[in-house]
Amino acid sequence: xxxxxxxxxxxxxxxxxxxxxxxxxxxxxxxxxxxxxxxxxxxxxxxxxxxxxxxxxxxxxxxxxxxxxxxxxxxxxxxxxxxxxxxxxxxxxxxxxxxxxxxxxxxxxxxxxxxxxxxxxxxxxxxxxxxxxxxxxxxxxxxxxxxxxxxxxxxxxxxxxxxxxxxxxxxxxxxxxxxxxxxxxxxxxxxxxxxxxxxxxxxxxxxxxxxxxxxxxxxxxxxxxxxxxxxxxxxxxxxxxxxxxxxxxxxxxxxxxxxxxxxxxxxxxxxxxxxxxxxxxxxxxxxxxxxxxxxxxxxxxxxxxxxxxxxxxxxxxxxxxxxxxxxxxxxxxxxxxxxxxxxxxxxxxxxxxxxxxxxxxxxxxxxxxxxxxxxxxxxxxxxxxxxxxxxxxxxxxxxxxxxxxxxxxxxxxxxxxxxxxxxxxxxxxxxxxxxxxxxxxxxxxxxxxxxxxxxxxxxxxxxxxxxxxxxxxxxxxxxxxxxxxxxxxxxxxxxxxxxxxxxxxxxxxxxxxxxxxxxxxxxxxxxxxxxxxxxxxxxxxxxxxxxxxxxxxxxxxxxxxxxxxxxxxxxxxxxxxxxxxxxxxxxxxxxxxxxxxxxxxxxxxxxxxxxxxxxxxxxxxxxxxxxxxxxxxxx
Numbered sequence: 001x002x003x004x005x006x007x008x009x010x011x012x013x014x015x016x017x018x019x020x021x022x023x024x025x026x027x028x029x030x031x032x033x034x035x036x037x038x039x040x041x042x043x044x045x046x047x048x049x050x051x052x053x054x055x056x057x058x059x060x061x062x063x064x065x066x067x068x069x070x071x072x073x074x075x076x077x078x079x080x081x082x083x084x085x086x087x088x089x090x091x092x093x094x095x096x097x098x099x100x101x102x103x104x105x106x107x108x109x110x111x112x113x114x115x116x117x118x119x120x121x122x123x124x125x126x127x128x129x130x131x132x133x134x135x136x137x138x139x140x141x142x143x144x145x146x147x148x149x150x151x152x153x154x155x156x157x158x159x160x161x162x163x164x165x166x167x168x169x170x171x172x173x174x175x176x177x178x179x180x181x182x183x184x185x186x187x188x189x190x191x192x193x194x195x196x197x198x199x200x201x202x203x204x205x206x207x208x209x210x211x212x213x214x215x216x217x218x219x220x221x222x223x224x225x226x227x228x229x230x231x232x233x234x235x236x237x238x239x240x241x242x243x244x245x246x247x248x249x250x251x252x253x254x255x256x257x258x259x260x261x262x263x264x265x266x267x268x269x270x271x272x273x274x275x276x277x278x279x280x281x282x283x284x285x286x287x288x289x290x291x292x293x294x295x296x297x298x299x300x301x302x303x304x305x306x307x308x309x310x311x312x313x314x315x316x317x318x319x320x321x322x323x324x325x326x327x328x329x330x331x332x333x334x335x336x337x338x339x340x341x342x343x344x345x346x347x348x349x350x351x352x353x354x355x356x357x358x359x360x361x362x363x364x365x366x367x368x369x370x371x372x373x374x375x376x377x378x379x380x381x382x383x384x385x386x387x388x389x390x391x392x393x394x395x396x397x398x399x400x401x402x403x404x405x406x407x408x409x410x411x412x413x414x415x416x417x418x419x420x421x422x423x424x425x426x427x428x429x430x431x432x433x434x435x436x437x438x439x440x441x442x443x444x445x446x447x448x449x450x451x452x453x454x455x456x457x458x459x460x461x462x463x464x465x466x467x468x469x470x471x472x473x474x475x476x477x478x479x480x481x482x483x484x485x486x487x488x489x490x491x492x493x494x495x496x497x498x499x500x501x502x503x504x505x506x507x508x509x510x511x512x513x514x515x516x517x518x519x520x521x522x523x524x525x526x527x528x529x530x531x532x533x534x535x536x537x538x539x540x541x542x543x544x545x546x547x548x549x550x551x552x553x554x555x556x557x558x559x560x561x562x563x564x565x566x567x568x569x570x571x572x573x574x575x576x577x578x579x580x581x582x583x584x585x586x587x588x589x590x591x592x593x594x595x596x597x598x599x600x601x602x603x604x605x606x607x608x609x610x611x612x613x614x615x616x617x618x619x620x621x622x623x624x625x626x627x628x629x630x631x632x633x634x635x
Contacts, residue, residue: 013043064084142187143185200236300346312359386439456547458546
């Protein structure tokens with residue numbers, strides 16, 4: 001009876017399969033109800049499926065991993081994937097040429113499989129082993145003798161049909177003579193080209209999509225993979241991959257890349273490349289700003305320490321709260337919103353009279369470049385998102401509901417998307433932009449100008465971060481690759497992002513041996529909640545399914561100046577502070593990838609302890625305070 005219990009198999013599917021999120025599992029399986037599905041069969045398909053290589057191609061760095069429907073990612077959840085450095089610096093040369101990155105990834109995986117094949121504790125051990133029926137001459141295989149516990153990597157030399165024995169030689173002990181073994185004692189080792197591969201098309205290719213550029217990029221991919229690759233190849237835009245990480249196929253994805261920031265709209269699974277918007281500033285520009293600021297403090301610091309300055313930027317910078325003046329004007333007026341200086345040790349060869357340098361205003365000045373509208377004829381980060389939605393609306397082929405959902409489902413990705421405070425700041429400024437007269441038609445698509453949301457990266461069932469914004473597209477590709485539906489050969493059409501589900505198994509809801517109609521209906525209601533199908537609300541601030549980005553919150557006080565003691569008291573005693581999205585939420589713990597912030601003075605998600613004012617005139621004024629929970633964390 002247990003083997004036919006649908007509820008039991010559903011529960012087992014949730015606990016066994018990856019990712020550890022009911023909402024993302026439901027999305028990957030293409031279902032909105034747990035009833036009527038053969039969960040036993042789907043789990044079996046996932047267990048027996050071939051792992052998939054997932055690649056997020058970038059300009060500065062390319063990310064890759066191996067994903068499986070049950071075992072999950074090669075790396076543990078919350079950890080960074082494998083990186084291929086493509087950019088060059090005086091201290092860190094590139095790993096390979098951009099035109100050879102896929103070949104390089106295959107080479108790295110092949111070397112990893114050599115170690116994983118004979119190491120059962122390796123996370124890629126099962127991925128490195130193929131079906132027993134695929135034994136071929138000159139292939140590597142793993143030999144396990146009946147009386148030996150160790151696994152031996154061997155190369156297949158010849159098969160004797162009369163004896164049904166394979167002549168093999170040990171790979172790591174080639175001085176030994178070949179020996180013969182039975183086929184059942186051998187397990188073939190996979191090569192990277194045997195695995196299916198899901199490649200994320202870079203944002204810049206998607207945004208500038210035309211026949212010539214598309215053909216050129218496809219030719220580059222094929223030249224690296226070859227025309228006879230055994231494993232299937234699938235190409236999909238990174239914008240769609242980022243949405244998959246949130247269980248969606250509709251929204252605006254903004255990539256803060258190495259050289260550019262690009263916003264790409266996806267409407268019901270279709271990329272609208274013609275409505276993409278671009279800002280010619282990226283992470284490299286932010287690093288250059290940090291180099292310039294550091295050079296002013298310590299002349300020995302120059303562009304030769306660009307990688308060191310990049311690490312400072314990623315470790316200590318955060319986005320300041322909004323105000324009615326430019327950030328530099330606010331700092332000049334004495335509004336430092338509680339910036340905590342952090343001493344940083346200089347590299348040994350850059351030390352002179354001073355061994356340390358202090359980071360203070362630099363921590364907020366660097367990320368502010370993304371929000372400054374006075375830096376030449378370019379748009380800010382929030383402005384290109386609003387313009388992107390406006391272009392979709394102006395086409396006239398999409399409904400108001402489609403445009404509204406674009407504004408409700410904004411996803412930020414890229415290295416600079418890791419800055420604490422960036423998501424609520426973008427959300428806040430987008431709402432302000434929609435209140436302007438020039439955006440009246442766009443705002444009419446929303447119930448109110450507050451109906452705008454920037455989604456948070458997903459959490460698992462234990463509220464631990466599954467991925468940081470930097471790696472969201474790769475993670476989304478893994479979610480889709482882990483599906484029991486799988487992916488086919490390379491194809492390009494408007495439904496490239498659509499989910500393909502396995503046929504549903506019909507279930508009889510008439511009373512019977514399983515307890516009848518009432519039991520099944522109660523089960524359906526109960527486990528529908530476990531799937532957390534209220535997408536995308538769970539990824540909004542306070543929704544519980546995403547890692548909230550609350551480094552500062554909004555309060556209101558009278559125009560009369562408050563004493564510093566009273567200001568600190570307010571920050572600690574306020575029971576339900578208002579964030580820029582008017583929703584109360586608690587501080588979420590930092591992800592492992594950002595744990596270094598918590599180890600320094602003023603570190604952690606609330607490292608900018610802000611007091612001071614955004615200075616709105618009237619009977620009350622807006623001020624910013626640290627999240628109360630951060631204070632208790634530091635104690």
